[in-house]
Amino acid sequence: MRVLVVTDAWRPQVNGVVRTIEQLVTHAPTYGAEIVLLTPQAFRTAPLPTYPEIRLALARAAVVGGMIDAAKVDHIHISTEGPLGLAARRACLRRGLAFTTSYHTRFPEYVRRRMPIPERWTYAWLRRFHNAGDGMMVATDSLARDLAGRGFERLMRCTRGVDADRFRPRPGVDVFGLPRPVFLYVGRIATEKNIEGFLSLDLPGSKVVVGDGPSRAALAAAFPAARFTGSLDGEALAEAYSSAEVFVFPSRTDTFGIVILEALASGLPVAAFPVTGPIDVLSGSGAGAGALNEDLRAAALAALEIPKEKARAVALQHGWSEAARMFVENVRTVMARRAKRLTA
Numbered sequence: 001m002r003v004l005v006v007t008d009a010w011r012p013q014v015n016g017v018v019r020t021i022e023q024l025v026t027h028a029p030t031y032g033a034e035i036v037l038l039t040p041q042a043f044r045t046a047p048l049p050t051y052p053e054i055r056l057a058l059a060r061a062a063v064v065g066g067m068i069d070a071a072k073v074d075h076i077h078i079s080t081e082g083p084l085g086l087a088a089r090r091a092c093l094r095r096g097l098a099f100t101t102s103y104h105t106r107f108p109e110y111v112r113r114r115m116p117i118p119e120r121w122t123y124a125w126l127r128r129f130h131n132a133g134d135g136m137m138v139a140t141d142s143l144a145r146d147l148a149g150r151g152f153e154r155l156m157r158c159t160r161g162v163d164a165d166r167f168r169p170r171p172g173v174d175v176f177g178l179p180r181p182v183f184l185y186v187g188r189i190a191t192e193k194n195i196e197g198f199l200s201l202d203l204p205g206s207k208v209v210v211g212d213g214p215s216r217a218a219l220a221a222a223f224p225a226a227r228f229t230g231s232l233d234g235e236a237l238a239e240a241y242s243s244a245e246v247f248v249f250p251s252r253t254d255t256f257g258i259v260i261l262e263a264l265a266s267g268l269p270v271a272a273f274p275v276t277g278p279i280d281v282l283s284g285s286g287a288g289a290g291a292l293n294e295d296l297r298a299a300a301l302a303a304l305e306i307p308k309e310k311a312r313a314v315a316l317q318h319g320w321s322e323a324a325r326m327f328v329e330n331v332r333t334v335m336a337r338r339a340k341r342l343t344a
Contacts, residue, residue: 001033002073003331008082010039013054014231015188016258017104020160021079027324033331036071040084050114051214057084065091075331080104081129093132098338100135100331103147109253110192127151134334137327139256140280156330161320162261169267169308170242176227178206183300184244186259189213198250199223201297210240241266246303249278250296264289265315267308271299289314
């Protein structure tokens with residue numbers, strides 16, 4: 001089975017969408033699926049306003065439709081709602097092709113942080129985008145419940161994972177050389193991530209921010225005591241996790257937060273708000289690996305008391321292979337439904 005994954009988010013971007021698709025390409029063949037990619041690399045691009053690090057494909061539906069035809073795939077999955085995803089959606093609808101989508105990002109909340117656009121308007125647009133497909137994949141149960149309550153249809157679960165061999169405790173590693181304890185944030189540095197909420201906390205020791213984005217310069221100027229490393233990847237990122245005591249996840253708008261799993265796998269307890277993503281990973285079988293509290297400072301201090309072994313044990317429950325299996329099974333389910341309708 002060949003599956004075309006269409007994504008506006010791709011290298012050199014470093015984010016959860018890119019990492020998820022990279023792992024899908026690696027692990028889906030185990031379950032009988034070859035992943036073919038359609039990314040902005042095939043098009044001329046333009047910088048996203050207010051976020052020039054992200055470049056958007058200048059894609060037309062007719063051109064994308066021709067590329068879909070030439071790919072000769074069994075199914076199309078549209079991973080993002082950007083220009084390339086919109087063009088692919090339009091091409092599929094014109095051709096009567098089945099397609100699934102993913103809900104990776106809470107765009108209504110993100111847009112509202114930047115412009116005076118009511119969230120309900122953006123949710124209405126997203127409903128129209130996703131409900132036209134044959135299934136929408138979401139990472140967590142709490143997100144599925146929230147979106148179902150907003151009128152999204154045909155929701156399908158598809159989890160996220162972590163490379164627990166790369167991200168692991170590394171006793172004796174200290175790449176920062178800062179006063180301890182070290183409280184760490186990893187991710188995009190943008191207004192919707194609420195990083196200032198972390199940096200404003202009155203905590204002992206040191207704060208470190210790993211990542212890049214449009215808010216980095218302003219935050220670095222406002223919080224000179226914090227260490228900003230820029231983007232890290234591979235072994236450098238893994239060593240950064242291992243050099244901290246607590247991972248602080250201040251976002252209220254993420255749909256999952258793969259960095260949470262990377263931190264846990266590295267033996268870092270997590271401090272976060274009790275919202276979608278953290279609450280899904282750190283409740284139930286994940287309880288005890290982190291601290292959830294509307295008072296983020298209290299959560300960060302409580303996380304200091306959590307054994308590293310407990311954090312690591314929770315991460316080991318989340319492998320990328322299982323995420324790929326769920327994706328492939330979702331695609332097969334949609335294909336079977338489509339075939340049944342056509343032969344009815």
